[in-house]
Amino acid sequence: xxxxxxxxxxxxxxxxxxxxxxxxxxxxxxxxxxxxxxxxxxxxxxxxxxxxxxxxxxxxxxxxxxxxxxxxxxxxxxxxxxxxxxxxxxxxxxxxxxxxxxxxxxxxxxxxxxxxxxxxxxxxxxxxxxxxxxxxxxxxxxxxxxxxxxxxxxxxxxxxxxxxxxxxxxxxxxxxxxxxxxxxxxxxxxxxxxxxxxxxxxxxxxxxxxxxxxxxxxxxxxxxxxxxxxxxxxxxxxxxxxxxxxxxxxxxxxxxxxxxxxxxxxxxxxxxxxxxxxxxxxxxxxxxxxxxxxxxxxxxxxxxxxxxxxxxxxxxxxxxxxxxxxxxxxxxxxxxxxxxx
Amino acid sequence: xxxxxxxxxxxxxxxxxxxxxxxxxxxxxxxxxxxxxxxxxxxxxxxxxxxxxxxxxxxxxxxxxxxxxxxxxxxxxxxxxxxxxxxxxxxxxxxxxxxxxxxxxxxxxxxxxxxxxxxxxxxxxxxxxxxxxxxxxxxxxxxxxxxxxxxxxxxxxxxxxxxxxxxxxxxxxxxxxxxxxxxxxxxxxxxxxxxxxxxxxxxxxxxxxxxxxxxxxxxxxxxxxxxxxxxxxxxxxxxxxxxxxxxxxxxxxxxxxxxxxxxxxxxxxxxxxxxxxxxxxxxxxxxxxxxxxxxxxxxxxxxxxxxxxxxxxxxxxxxxxxxxxxxxxxxxxxxxxxxxxxxxxxxxxxxxxxxxxxxxxxxxxxxxxxxxxxxxxxxxxxxxxxxxxx
Numbered sequence: 119x120x121x122x123x124x125x126x127x128x129x130x131x132x133x134x135x136x137x138x139x140x141x142x143x144x145x146x147x148x149x150x151x152x153x154x155x156x157x158x159x160x161x162x163x164x165x166x167x168x169x170x171x172x173x174x175x176x177x178x179x180x181x182x183x184x185x186x187x188x189x190x191x192x193x194x195x196x197x198x199x200x201x202x203x204x205x206x207x208x209x210x211x212x213x214x215x216x217x218x219x220x221x222x223x224x225x226x227x228x229x230x231x232x233x234x235x236x237x238x239x240x241x242x243x244x245x246x247x248x249x250x251x252x253x254x255x256x257x258x259x260x261x262x263x264x265x266x267x268x269x270x271x272x273x274x275x276x277x278x279x280x281x282x283x284x285x286x287x288x289x290x291x292x293x294x295x296x297x298x299x300x301x302x303x304x305x306x307x308x309x310x311x312x313x314x315x316x317x318x319x320x321x322x323x324x325x326x327x328x329x330x331x332x333x334x335x336x337x338x339x340x341x342x343x344x345x346x347x348x349x350x351x352x353x354x355x356x357x358x359x360x361x362x363x364x365x366x367x368x369x370x371x372x373x374x375x376x377x378x379x380x381x382x383x384x385x386x387x388x389x390x391x392x393x394x395x396x397x398x399x400x401x402x403x404x405x406x407x408x409x410x411x412x413x414x415x416x417x418x419x420x421x422x423x424x425x426x427x428x429x430x431x432x433x434x435x436x437x438x439x440x441x442x443x444x445x446x447x448x449x450x451x452x453x454x455x456x457x458x459x
Numbered sequence: 460x461x462x463x464x465x466x467x468x469x470x471x472x473x474x475x476x477x478x479x480x481x482x483x484x485x486x487x488x489x490x491x492x493x494x495x496x497x498x499x500x501x502x503x504x505x506x507x508x509x510x511x512x513x514x515x516x517x518x519x520x521x522x523x524x525x526x527x528x529x530x531x532x533x534x535x536x537x538x539x540x541x542x543x544x545x546x547x548x549x550x551x552x553x554x555x556x557x558x559x560x561x562x563x564x565x566x567x568x569x570x571x572x573x574x575x576x577x578x579x580x581x582x583x584x585x586x587x588x589x590x591x592x593x594x595x596x597x598x599x600x601x602x603x604x605x606x607x608x609x610x611x612x613x614x615x616x617x618x619x620x621x622x623x624x625x626x627x628x629x630x631x632x633x634x635x636x637x638x639x640x641x642x643x644x645x646x647x648x649x650x651x652x653x654x655x656x657x658x659x660x661x662x663x664x665x666x667x668x669x670x671x672x673x674x675x676x677x678x679x680x681x682x683x684x685x686x687x688x689x690x691x692x693x694x695x696x697x698x699x700x701x702x703x704x705x706x707x708x709x710x711x712x713x714x715x716x717x718x719x720x721x722x723x724x725x726x727x728x729x730x731x732x733x734x735x736x737x738x739x740x741x742x743x744x745x746x747x748x749x750x751x752x753x754x755x756x757x758x759x760x761x762x763x764x765x766x767x768x769x770x771x772x773x774x775x776x777x778x779x780x781x782x783x784x785x786x787x788x789x790x791x792x793x794x795x796x797x798x799x800x801x802x803x804x805x806x807x808x809x810x811x812x813x814x815x816x817x818x819x820x821x822x823x824x825x826x827x828x829x830x831x832x833x834x835x836x837x838x839x840x841x842x843x844x845x846x847x848x849x
Contacts, residue, residue, distance in 0.1 A: 249573075
């Protein structure tokens with residue numbers, strides 16, 4: 119029982135990332151009808167917001183400390199970050215919490231990037247076939263990836279989680295198991311909670327606000343909503359911004375789990391397309407559910423017992439599920455009938 | 460007006476002359492060395508094959524690199540087990556990748572549009588991951604498959620001391636057989652390139668015949684409107700499947716040739732970004748045109764090799780004529796686009812082509828021709844407007 123529980127919680131962090139990226143993808147597909155191959159790049163940009171925030175907080179002055187010397191007897195140069203000189207200990211805490219703080223930076227950045235993408239490029243591709251949309255956004259993904267590579271280099275840049283959120287939690291104890299049965303890194307738990315809150319927020323926004331109602335109506339029938347005198351295009355653009363924020367924040371908080379590097383977007387993109395397809399193109403609950411289910415399935419298939427029966431299953435399980443779903447039920451688990459069939 | 464038949468013959472003769480005289484033609488551009496010319500020809504084959512599926516039939520596959528990889532692996536296995544002669548390796552590569560394409564195509568072609576793209580992507584990623592991990596006994600995992608001294612090589616017998624090289628009935632592939640100097644350029648004529656070029660010409664001829672055949676017309680009809688075709692009572696599956704298998708065999712041929720020129724096969728060749736590369740080639744050159752894919756492949760491989768060689772010293776040399784500050788500024792502006800950043804150039808170029816020139820380089824050439832000959836731009840657009848694939 120605890121072994122099963124352990125695999126479930128192990129799959130949660132990957133599942134959360136899949137669910138958030140797939141949510142963004144499916145929002146864009148459901149509203150604008152655009153197949154966005156540059157979506158993984160948004161995830162990557164989010165992760166690099168954490169890197170930038172860390173660098174900003176660590177900007178420092180170099181001064182010579184006469185009281186300390188190196189082994190040759192020369193006075194030592196000390197770097198003092200500005201925030202530390204300004205705020206003292208509070209500044210040190212700020213640096214420590216750079217990853218969660220990056221959310222503040224990531225939101226405006228993702229809005230700008232998302233809106234620029236939609237207004238500057240994707241707007242012109244609404245009427246063109248899906249193949250063209252795939253191609254142009256694929257080109258855009260390459261460009262964004264290469265820009266990041268040119269600025270930050272090709273090596274992964276580790277982003278540690280705050281000290282207080284490192285280490286592991288014994289969540290087995292809470293559920294009545296014995297000690298040390300189910301141990302889980304705290305940050306992954308934080309990531310899961312964060313994902314639940316973010317996804318819940320988006321669903322609440324869509325279901326319980328006028329804005330969300332209009333957008334949902336527009337997803338169902340764009341023309342009729344337009345005939346009611348509502349500027350649906352503006353709201354759809356806003357949805358693109360929202361999707362960019364969701365994906366970007368997924369990237370920011372993922373930075374301590376996997377060090378950001380320039381091709382993480384492409385790595386996640388394929389998996390998340392698969393997730394969206396399994397969940398059903400354009401279906402929001404489908405994307406979220408499929409994200410978590412596939413994340414957990416992946417962690418189950420990585421168990422040694424499973425790998426002993428079918429070697430290599432952990433590498434291909436997601437694609438296998440996608441193939442089976444596409445062939446048997448092309449609209450996906452929760453997709454509407456007739457979407458792109 | 461000349462008929463299509465004469466036009467095709469002229470085109471083929473032009474391509475043949477260009478391919479056979481490539482060492483002479485490419486030398487002034489710094490591309491006249493066998494390694495690069497071989498790549499032009501091999502990726503040309505790959506792109507020609509992909510064009511039959513994407514340009515002609517309209518199915519956008521994002522997993523064609525898998526067939527390239529399968530072709531490479533089978534070819535290297537043939538070198539290891541049988542002989543260093545490239546003929547059995549190429550035959551096996553084409554056959555195995557054809558069978559593999561039959562299997563994947565049979566399943567993937569149940570869906571069309573974006574679902575087809577994602578199915579092929581999923582299959583290719585599966586093959587890549589399997590080649591990387593579980594199939595290590597066959598693929599040698601992340602190290603890649605290479606020939607060893609201890610390989611059996613039934614026909615060649617044991618090798619004496621040094622690693623054997625690939626050959627065609629005794630002609631060593633990497634051998635430069637003629638090395639003249641013309642107009643101050645040192646030309647290199649190698650067996651390897653000519654083998655690739657002749658096979659490329661053969662592939663080009665076959666693709667030309669497919670384009671003009673009733674089968675090709677049927678593929679075009681599939682691209683234009685598959686629904687209407689099914690309503691008239693035609694079962695399109697055999698046609699699309701045939702197109703898929705043919706293009707998979709082309710990819711396998713390219714992979715086997717890659718392995719024949721340099722007996723190595725690695726899993727990176729199968730990654731989905733590698734499949735993206737052939738899409739870029741076909742789109743850049745012009746999907747659905749005969750010559751486009753070859754041009755696109757040559758273009759991308761040329762710039763991959765030339766742009767990536769430019770470093771800051773070369774740039775300083777270029778801008779040396781400017782005043783100091785301006786030269787530095789220009790070098791700084793250009794530097795992200797060359798060297799290791801040439802992918803950025805590729806991405807930008809590709810986006811430009813998709814946005815402004817959906818017909819690729821071929822459409823660009825057509826527009827320039829029309830401009831020169833004075834045809835109105837609008838009519839030219841109508842004549843070449845390609846229906847994008849769905």
